[in-house]
Amino acid sequence: MIEVRTMEQKEREPATARMVCTIGYEGRDLNELVRELAARGVQQAIDVRRRAISRKPGFSKSALRSRLEEAGISYVHMPELGTPDDVRRALKKGGSLAAFMKEYGAYLDSRREAFGLFRELVLRRPSAIVCFERVHVRCHRSLLAERLSIEGLQVEHI
Numbered sequence: 001m002i003e004v005r006t007m008e009q010k011e012r013e014p015a016t017a018r019m020v021c022t023i024g025y026e027g028r029d030l031n032e033l034v035r036e037l038a039a040r041g042v043q044q045a046i047d048v049r050r051r052a053i054s055r056k057p058g059f060s061k062s063a064l065r066s067r068l069e070e071a072g073i074s075y076v077h078m079p080e081l082g083t084p085d086d087v088r089r090a091l092k093k094g095g096s097l098a099a100f101m102k103e104y105g106a107y108l109d110s111r112r113e114a115f116g117l118f119r120e121l122v123l124r125r126p127s128a129i130v131c132f133e134r135v136h137v138r139c140h141r142s143l144l145a146e147r148l149s150i151e152g153l154q155v156e157h158i
Helices: 007-011 030-039 061-070 085-092 097-109 112-124 141-150
Strands: 019-024 044-047 074-077 127-131 154-157
Touching: 019 030, 019 141, 030 061, 044 061, 044 112, 061 074, 085 097, 097 141, 112 141, 127 141, 141 154
Parallel strands: 019 127, 019 154, 044 074, 044 127
Antiparallel strands: none
16 A cells, blocks of 8 residues: 655654754744754754854854753754855855855865764764755755765755
């Protein structure tokens, strides 16, 4: 018998160690972010911002860590996978998204050890890649997720 699931059922399936979610907190409040992760069975949030600071209440490193841990989700900050300042500035000054992704990809190629640690973390526990940008295709986390998908992990962009 073939099992048919609705999109809503698929969206609420728990994450597995062979699946990684990505989420941007732009336009979300902290409780919404935690609910989205918990609903998918995420056990580990990997923050890939260069600097884990935010003007938005609750999204700076210590406050985010505290709230996630209250929900049973561990927090790991990996600033070495964040976007280099010059690459981010070029995009903000009107550079193309394609150039941004190409430059970030080259940067990521130079961070093989950090990416290897990141991959190991993702493989150990159901994880979410966390950053600011709500739309994943406009964020460097999409490139991290793409590289994981090449290695056979399923990716869900929340």
